Amino acid sequence: MKRIIVLTMMMVATTTFAQEFTEQDTLRGSITPEREWWDLNYYHLDVAVDPDKKFISGSNTIRYKVLKKNQVMQVDLQPPLTIEKVTQDGKKLEVVNNGNAHFVQLKKKQKEGDFNEIKVYYSGPPKEAVRAPWDGGFSWKKDPNGNDFVATSNQGLGASVWWPNKDHMYDEVDSMLISVKSPKGLMDVSNGRLRKVDEDTNTYHWFVSNPINNYGVNINIGDYVHFGEKYEGEKGTLDMDYYVLRDNLEKAKEHFKDAPKMMEAFEHWFGPYPFYEDSFKLVEVPYLGMEHQSSVTYGNQYMKGYLGRDLSGTGLGLKFDFIIIHESGHEWFANNITYKDIADMWIHESFTAYSENIFLDYHLGKEASADYVIGTRTNIQNDKPIIGPYNVNTEGSKDMYYKGANMLHTIRQLVNDDEKWRQVLRGLNSEFYHQTVTTKQIEDYISKKSEIDLSKVFDQYLRTTMIPLFEFKIDGNKVKYRYSNIVEGFHMPLKILIDGKSQTLSPTADWKTQELNGDLSTLKVDRNYYVDHKQVK
Ligand SMILES: [Zn+2]
Numbered sequence: 001m002k003r004i005i006v007l008t009m010m011m012v013a014t015t016t017f018a019q020e021f022t023e024q025d026t027l028r029g030s031i032t033p034e035r036e037w038w039d040l041n042y043y044h045l046d047v048a049v050d051p052d053k054k055f056i057s058g059s060n061t062i063r064y065k066v067l068k069k070n071q072v073m074q075v076d077l078q079p080p081l082t083i084e085k086v087t088q089d090g091k092k093l094e095v096v097n098n099g100n101a102h103f104v105q106l107k108k109k110q111k112e113g114d115f116n117e118i119k120v121y122y123s124g125p126p127k128e129a130v131r132a133p134w135d136g137g138f139s140w141k142k143d144p145n146g147n148d149f150v151a152t153s154n155q156g157l158g159a160s161v162w163w164p165n166k167d168h169m170y171d172e173v174d175s176m177l178i179s180v181k182s183p184k185g186l187m188d189v190s191n192g193r194l195r196k197v198d199e200d201t202n203t204y205h206w207f208v209s210n211p212i213n214n215y216g217v218n219i220n221i222g223d224y225v226h227f228g229e230k231y232e233g234e235k236g237t238l239d240m241d242y243y244v245l246r247d248n249l250e251k252a253k254e255h256f257k258d259a260p261k262m263m264e265a266f267e268h269w270f271g272p273y274p275f276y277e278d279s280f281k282l283v284e285v286p287y288l289g290m291e292h293q294s295s296v297t298y299g300n301q302y303m304k305g306y307l308g309r310d311l312s313g314t315g316l317g318l319k320f321d322f323i324i325i326h327e328s329g330h331e332w333f334a335n336n337i338t339y340k341d342i343a344d345m346w347i348h349e350s351f352t353a354y355s356e357n358i359f360l361d362y363h364l365g366k367e368a369s370a371d372y373v374i375g376t377r378t379n380i381q382n383d384k385p386i387i388g389p390y391n392v393n394t395e396g397s398k399d400m401y402y403k404g405a406n407m408l409h410t411i412r413q414l415v416n417d418d419e420k421w422r423q424v425l426r427g428l429n430s431e432f433y434h435q436t437v438t439t440k441q442i443e444d445y446i447s448k449k450s451e452i453d454l455s456k457v458f459d460q461y462l463r464t465t466m467i468p469l470f471e472f473k474i475d476g477n478k479v480k481y482r483y484s485n486i487v488e489g490f491h492m493p494l495k496i497l498i499d500g501k502s503q504t505l506s507p508t509a510d511w512k513t514q515e516l517n518g519d520l521s522t523l524k525v526d527r528n529y530y531v532d533h534k535q536v537k
Contacts, residue, residue, distance in 0.1 A: 019389065019394065021389075021392040021394070023098075023099075024098075024099045024100060024101075025392040025393055025394070026391065026392060027074075027098065027099070027100070027101040028076065028100060028101070028158065028167065028168070028392075028393045029168070029341070029342070029390075029391050029392040029393030029394065030168075030391040030392070031168060031170055032074055032101075033070070034070070034072050034073060034074035034103055035074050035166060035168060035171070036067070037066065037067055037068045037069070037070035037110075038064040038065065038066060038067060038070075038073060038110075039064060039065045039067050039171060040062070040063075040064055040166055040171045040172065040173040040174070041063045041064055041065055041115060041173065041174050042061075042062075042063040042173060042174060042175055042176065042177075043060055043061065043062060043063075043165065043173050043176045043177070044060070044061040044176070044177045044179070045058070045059075045060045045163050045176065045177070045178050045179065045217070046058045046059050046060070046061075046177075046179040047059075047163065047179070047180055047181070047219070048180075048181035049150060049180060049181065049182060049183075049188075049219065049221060050183075051140055051148040051150050051183060051221070052183075053125075054125050054126075054128065054138070054140050055123070055124070055125050056081075056123065056124070056125075056126055056138075056162065057122070057123035057124075058121075058122065058123070058181075059119055059120060059121045059122065060119070060120050060122075060163055060164050060165060061117055061118075061119045061120075062075070062117065062118050062119075062120065062165070062166075063115060063116070063117045064115070064116060064117075065113070065114070065115050066110045066111060066112050066113060066114045066115075066116065067112065068112055069110055069111070069112065070110060071105065071106045071109075071110060072103050072104065072105060072106065073103070073104040073106060073118070074101050074102070074103055074104075074166070075101075075102045075104055075118075075120055075164050075165070075166065076100050076101055076102070076158065076160035076164065076165060076166065076167035077100065077102060077120075077122060077160050077163075077164040078100045078127065078158070078160050078161045079100070079124075080124050080125055080126075080127070081122055081123070081124035081125075081126055081161075081162070081164075082122060082123065082124050083095060083102055083120060083121070083122050083164065084121040084122060084123060085121050086102075086104050086118055086119065086120050086121070087118065087119050087121075088106060088107065088108055088116065088117065088118045088119075089108060091107060093105055093106060093107060093118070100158075100160060100167075102164075104118060106118075120164040122163075122164050126138045126161060126162040127157075127161050127162075128140060129153060129287070132151070132153045132286075132287035132288075133153035133154075133155060133287055133288065133289070133290040133297075134156075135157070136152070136153035136154040136155065136156075136157050136161065137152070137153075137154065137157065137161050137162065138150065138151075138152055138162060139151045139152070139153070139285070139286050139287055141286035143222060143223055143245050143247075143286075144247065145223065145246075145247070147185075147186060147222065147223040148183055148186060148221060148222070149221070149222045149223075149245070149285075149286045150219070150220070150221040150222070150286075151218065151219065151220045151221070151285040151286055151287065151297065152218050152219045152220075153218070153285075153287060153290050153297070154215055155215040155290065156215075156342065156393075156395065158214065158215070158393070159214035159215055159217055160214075162219075163217070165214055166214075167214055168214075169213055169214065169215075169338060169339060169340055169341065169342065169436060170340040170341070170436050171436070172211040172212060172213050172214075172338065172434075172436060173211065173212060174211055175207070175208060175209050175210070175211075176191070176192070176207070176208045176212055176217065177195075177205060177206070177207050177208075178190040178191060178192070178205070178206045178207075178208070178217065178219075179203055179204070179205045179206075180203065180204050180206075180219050180221070181201055181202060181203040182202050182203070182204060182221045183202070183221070184202050185202075185223070186202075186221050186222060186223055186224075187204065187221070187222065187223075187224045187243075188204040188206075188219060188220065188221050189204075189206075189220045189221075189222075189224060189243045189281070189283045189295060190204070190206035190217070190218060190219055190220070190295060191206060191208045191212060191216065191217060191218065191278065191292060191293055191294050191295045192206050192207045192208030192209060192210075192278040192279075192294055192295075193206065193207055193209075193278060193279055194206055195207045208278055208293070208294065209277045209278055210274075210275050210277060210278055210293075210294075210434060211434045212293050212335075213293070213334075213335065213338050213436075216291070216292050216293035216334075216335055217292070217293075218290070218292040218295060218297065220243075220283050220284075220285055220295070220297065222243075222245060222284070223245060223246050224243040224244065224245065224246070224283075224284070225243070225244060225245075225246050225249050226241060226242065226243055227241075227242050227244075227249065227252070227253060228240055228241035228242060229260065231260055231263055231280075233263060233267055233272065233273060233276075234267045234271070234272040234273075235272040235273070235276045236276065238263070238273055238276050238279070238280060239279040239280070240259060240260065240263070240279070240280045240281075241279055241280070241281045241282075242256050242259070242281065242282045242283075243281065243282070243283045243284065244282075244284040245284055248284065248302065251302050252284070252302070255302045255321065256282060256324070258320055258321045258324045258325065259280075259282060259324055259328070261320075261359075261363060262320075262324055262325050262328050262329075262359060263280070263328075264362070265358060265359045265361075265362035265363060266328070266329060266331075266332060266355065266358070266359070268362055268422075269355075269358045269361075269362065269422055269425055269426070270332040270333075270355070270358075270425050270426060270429050271332070271425075271426040271429040271430060273331060274331060274332060274335065274336035274429065274433065274434065275293065275294045275331065275335070275336075278293075278294040279294060280294060280296070280328075280331070281294060281295045281296065282296055282297075282298045282324065282328075283295050283296070283297050283298060284297075284298050284299065285297040285298065285299045286299060287299050288300065288307070288323060289323035289326075289327045290327060291327045291328075291330030291331070291334050291335060291348075291352075293331065293335040294331075294335075296324075296327045296328050296330075296331070297327070298323055298324065298327070299323070300321055300322060300323035300324070302321075303321070304318045304319070304320065304321055304322075305317045305318045305320075305321075305322055306322040306323075307322075311375075311376055311379060311402075312371070312372045312373075312375030312376045313375050313378060314371045314372055314375040316360055316364070316368055316371055316372045316375070317356075317372065317375075319360065319363075319364065320356075320359060320360075322356070325355065325356055325359050326352055326353070326355070326356060329351070329352040329355030329356070329359075330348060330352050332351070332355070332429050333347060333348055333351035333352050333355070334347075334348035334352065336429055336432070336433060336434060337428060337429065337432045337435065337437055337442075338435070338436045338437070339436065339437065339438075339439075340436045340437060340438055341390050341391065341438070342388070342393055342394065342395045343387055343388035343389055343390045343391075343394065343395065343396060344387060344437075344438060344439040344442075345388070345395045345396065345400055346386045346387065346396070346400040346404045346439070346462060347437065347439065347442055348400075349400040349401050349404060350386070350400055350401070350403075350404020350405055350407065350408060351404075351408065351425075353376070353400075353401040353402055353404060353405035354373070354404070354405040354408045354409065356372065356373075356376075356405075357369040357370070357372045357373040357405065357409070360372050366418075370409070370527075370528055373402075373405050373406060373409045374406070374409075374527055374528070376401075376402040376405060376406070377402060377403075377406055377530070379401070379402045380399055380402050380403045380406070381397065381398065381399055382397075382399060382403070382465040382467065383397055383398075383399070383465065384396065384397045384465060385397060385462065385463050385464060385465060386399050386400045386403060386404055386461070386462045386463075387439060387462050387463055397465075403461065403530070404461075404462075406530040407457070407458075407461040407462070407530060409528060409530070410457075410461075410492075410528065410529050410530045410531075411446070411450070411454060411457065412528075413495065413526070413528045413529055414450075414452055414454070414457070414492065414493065415450045415452065420450065421450070423449070424446055424449045424450055427445070427449050428442065428445060428446070431445055432445075439458075439462070443455065443458045456487060456489050456490045456491065456492070457490075457492055459487045459490075460486060460487050460490050461530075463487075464487060466485045466486065466487070467485065467530070467531065467532050468483050468484075468485060468486050468490065468492065468531045468532070469483065469484045469485040469486075469531070469532045469533065469534060470482075470483060470494060470507060470525055470531050470532070470533040470534070471483070471484055471533075471534050471535075471536050472523065472533070472534075472535055472536070473535070473536050473537070474520045474521065474523065474535070475513075477515055477516065477517075477520065478513055478514065478515050478516070479513070479514055479516055479520060479523065480511050480512070480513045481505060481507050481511070481512060481514070482507055482508065482509060482510055482511045482512065483507045483508060483509055483531075484509070485532075486509060488509075490508075490509070491506065491507070491508045492507070492529075492531075493505070493506050494506075494507055494525065494526070494529055494531065495525075495526035495528070495529065496523055496524065496525055496526060497522070497523070497524045497525075497526060498516060498517070498518040498519065498520060498522055498523050498524075499518040499519055499522050500522070501518065502526065503516070
């Protein structure tokens with residue numbers, strides 16, 4: 001883990017993309033000394049939501065283990081929300097603010113190995129979502145019957161947009177209680193399982209018994225009705241529960257049949273659903289959707305595809321509800337295996353974009369899945385690298401979705417053994433079970449498990465915008481070929497077809513000559529490899 005933290009530096013610029021970062025970006029995006037000394041153990045977020053005033057108020061109890069001595073603790077909360085007070089053992093503490101970062105001055109001596117708690121009281125009108133879930137915050141909406149329909153979403157922006165916490169992804173809380181006081185007559189659905197309801201105050205208490213990342217925590221308030229099913233999965237009986245607006249119940253019962261189909265395909269390819277203890281839920285929301293852990297939010301309007309559109313242009317994208325499949329795929333890649341730094345967001349989005357074609361592979365076969373993932377190449381921009389700059393809470397290119405998926409599809413060809421490839425994907429989910437990770441851990445694991453050194457493949461596709469160009473020249477019964485537009489040392493076997501028959505070449509940066517049988521004018525590059533090709537004279 002790189003740790004370059006210079007708090008006094010006002011501006012940090014990266015030469016590569018000429019993006020400028022502020023001290024606030026560093027406070028938010030790095031493991032500061034005021035964060036690294038304590039390990040999150042438990043949160044009790046207790047919040048009252050008032051849609052009429054667009055106002056929230058409450059507290060978060062933070063229990064932590066002292067890893068090394070320090071008396072200053074960083075807690076994040078974004079304006080216009082304000083911290084009213086912070087206490088430890090009932091005593092009020094001084095807090096020094098620096099923008100979104102609040103430095104709590106602890107009085108009690110923090111001894112290594114101790115478990116301590118602070119309680120942060122806060123209130124205010126949280127930032128309203130502009131275009132949830134991308135530009136998130138609170139969505140204060142109404143359902144068609146005029147009932148309040150409220151939801152939170154905050155990936156990237158950070159959970160501190162609506163509740164005080166350690167707003168960095170490297171440290172996940174081990175378990176969490178979420179108590180939400182909702183308007184009378186409406187229900188809150190959050191993560192994990194419903195433990196109890198206080199009828200007098202209409203407060204819903206949800207308990208998450210597994211580690212959860214900050215952006216996964218959510219509140220959804222609406223006129224919900226519930227239905228559910230028991231799914232017999234790899235780890236036993238899984239509760240699959242669905243919360244939808246009252247008027248959508250019949251529609252949802254039909255439409256959510258994609259959910260058990262999703263579970264079957266993903267357990268096969270990725271391993272057991274990672275949160276049996278907390279159940280699986282789909283929760284209707286007034287925005288498109290988000291991978292909130294064990295309460296995947298759904299707003300795809302009960303349409304197939306992505307709001308009725310097929311992102312692959314092949315027709316196959318209309319065979320499933322994009323939000324049910326994609327957002328649930330994140331239970332494995334985002335919620336089970338979580339990036340430490342958002343710069344490595346490909347770990348979430350490349351695998352999950354890839355999961356869309358894996359779903360098709362399971363239900364419609366290998367050719368259909370290949371058609372789909374290859375079809376999504378039209379969405380690739382190659383504008384900047386997939387991996388972003390570190391320690392400043394900044395993600396890389398949107399190509400992390402479909403270029404990433406096509407890189408993984410290419411690696412499947414290199415592995416050339418689908419059962420082995422499946423064991424790589426399942427192995428990732430057991431090796432990094434409930435962990436936060438770096439890209440290096442993921443890359444190294446895939447290379448090791450597949451027994452192929454893929455380091456240059458990852459460098460090429462994740463760290464540059466260059467697409468390998470396979471150049472070839474036909475001379476009688478010989479073909480001359482090489483790769484250009486590659487990183488140094490890039491070598492990747494490539495399948496070509498001659499007379500429709502497949503054979504493997506081993507191009508590098510240097511021209512090679514090889515004698516081949518068949519009509520060389522029919523030479524084609526196997527479409528499953530994400531490379532460009534050009535015949536040179
Ligand atoms: Zn996603």
